[in-house]
Amino acid sequence: MRKIYCTAFLMLILLQVGLAQVKTWQSPKANKPITLAQWEVNDVVFKAKKTVSQPFEKEVFALVQSEEGNQKIPLFYNGNSEWVFRYSSASVGEKSFTISSEIKELNGENGKFIITENQKENRHGGVVLNKENPQHLFYEDGSHYFNLAFECDWLFALDYGQQDIPKTKHLLSLLNQNGFNQVVMNVYSYDVKWQKDKKLEAHPEHEYGGREDIYPFLGSNANPDYSALNIDFFKHFDKVIAEMHDQELVSHLMIYVWNKLVSWPDMNTEADNRYYDYVIKRYQAFPNIVWDVSKEALLYGRATNEYILERIERAKKLDAYGRLISVHDFGFCKNNPEQVDFISMQNWQHTLYQNMLEARKAFPHKPIFNIEHGGYEESPYVVFPGAYVNAEACLRRNYQCLFAGGYTTYYWQGAAWNVVIHNPFEQSESFSKPHFEYFKHMRKLFETVHFENCEPISWHNSSGFNLTNKKDGIMLMYTPKENQWIGTKNAIKKNFTYEQATQQWFNTLTGELTDEVKYDDAPFDFWSDxxxxxxxxxxxxxxxxxPTDL
Structure with a gap:
């Protein structure tokens, strides 16, 4: 992320923000165009000479003009009489901007951007929908986004109050290295309401719940002051989101959470609207943002259906980039499918595969994303055991989501909630380690077989689970370890010719592949190895x- 400081009356200063430090350049000409790369996030900061009353409520927008069209992007107040125009662009070329503001010093300020083509490896832009392939997610450059998420609600707290964020960087690097490309996270959570493992008392460094020094409003969670927002909280959060962007990890950002003991202002109050609007204003320019109004939005009786609908509309009105938005509540998504960009599910039932399959059939024009399937892999502490804690059982539930044609989320109890072990592989031998590598293998497999072209054909399932990619001539059959035989011949004969077909097996725990050999079309080969x-x-x-029908 890069920063550019402007005053309405002095000079333009260009700051390139490294993730741990700020590098500064001064430009001798205030009207010199600002050059930035495609999908790079930049801040242009305007400082008013006079103190402004009620700064969070001031209407300040940047009107951006280019050949592709116009954007009206809200600026956000950053303390110290500064308003920030945070900007990124998906298209290359020259763009001009003019500030429209009720603050006279800022009104009429203008400048230009020159956007160059992206050169960063693995950067593909924001996550978008595709009308031609509506049940899958894509990047802005057209490549498939294999949504493989990791839950970490307290990510914001890891290095809070520090100039640099080494713990955050380390954990995000582990996720990146192991195939995850999204973090499901809260803007803010306070603490859990369930019992805590007594073993945590010996390791307070892993406990992040209940901290009174972290709060997005003034005051503290115990003694809130809703008269203004805590700018320092959001300056730290900037570092987290910027680091995620640098590592090409999407932030699935849940703006509210109701069951983590947060002292929220009352719904629809000035303070409530200020907080919600501020999050949308401050983070919309990051291409790695996906909005989620609230975790378990309608589960705890705090919010109403009408309130969530209003929040969605509010976000869409403020977000000049049109980032995707959903709600972590299947009932809401089911009843309001046109208001969300993808269907979010939370399902712990043993019929998970069938439930995901039915959702995919019910919403043929929406991606299906299971954010929470009751599988919470065990860690050194019992944080929230849910329905499944065995690592292989949790992995199997993730595969069931994928073989139903949806996307999925992995939970490790050592990082999903108030307990965050940011460096699990550096802990003592007695600490149980997460099986991140399972998902590295998963990601590699589904990129290889082009998940975006796969569809679940349940009547092909035989004794396992089927995914078929007709476009690329691939059939996948998932089989639990207790299963010794999968029948494929009938399904293949009805849909393909297979004279040149080959087969091999993939081990979901190790990623090992057997040798690729000629397809065995024996109809009942129960005794095969x-x-x-x-x-x-x-x-x-x-x-x-x-395929016989293409």
Missing amino acids: RPWKGEADAILIIKNLT
Whole structure:
């Protein structure tokens, strides 16, 4: 993220913000165009000479003009009489901007951007929908976004109050290295209301709940002052989101959470609107943002359906970039599908696969994303056990979501909530470690077989789960480790010719692939040596099929 400081009466200063430090350049000409790369986030900061009353409520916008059209982007107040125009661009070329403001010193200020083509590896822009392939997610450059999420509600708290964010960087790097490309997170959470593991008493460094020094409003969670927002909180949060952007991790940002003991202002009050609007204003320019109004939005009786609808409309009105928005509440999404960009699910039932499949059929023009499926892999502490804690069982539930044609989220109890072990692989041998590597293997597999072209064909399931990619001539059959046989011949004969077809097996725990051999079309080969039987779930991959209906 880069910063540019302007005064309405002095000079333009260009600051490039490294993630741990700020580098500064001064430009001798205030009207010199600002050059930035495609999808790079920049701040242009305007400082007023006079103190402004009620600064958070002032209407300040940047009107951006280019050949692609116009944008009206809200500025946000950043303390010390500064208003920030945070900007990024998905398109290259020259753009001009003019500030429109009820603050006379800022009104009429203008400048230009020159946007150059992105050169950063693995940067593809924001997450968007695709009308031609509506049940999958894509990046702005057209490449598929394989939404593989990791829950970390207290990410904002890891390095709070520090100039640099080494713990945050370390954890995000682990996620990046292991195939995750999204973090489901809260702007703010206070504490959990369930019992805490007594073993935490010996490791207070892993406990982030209940801290009174962290709060997005003035005062503290115990003694809130809603008259203004805590700018320092958001300056720290900037570092977190910017680091995620640098590591190409999407922030699935849940703006509210009702069951984490937060002292929120009353709904629809001036303070409530100020907070919500501020989050939208401050973070919309980041391409790695996906909005979520609230975690479990309608579950605790705090919010109403009408309130959530108003919040969605409010976000869409303020967000000049049109970032995707959803609500962590399947009932709300089910009843208001046209108001959300993708369907969010939370489902712990043993019929998870079937429930995901039914949702996909019910909403053929929306991606389906299971944010919470009751699988919370065990950690050194019992934080929230949910329905499943065994690592392999949790992994299987993630695969069930994928083989139903949806996207999924992984939870590790050592990082999902108030307990955050940012460096799990540097802990003592007695600490149980998360199985992040399972998801690295998963990500690699589904990129290889082009998940965006796959669809679940349930009548092909045989004794496992089917995903079929007709476009690329691939069929996948997921089989639990207890299963010794998968029948594929009938499904293949009805949809493909297979003279050149090959097959190999994929181990979901190790990522190991068997040798690729000629497809075995024996109809009832019960006695074949299915690899890793009883040891690991496996996926049969059949390739080089030729669809008969294309």
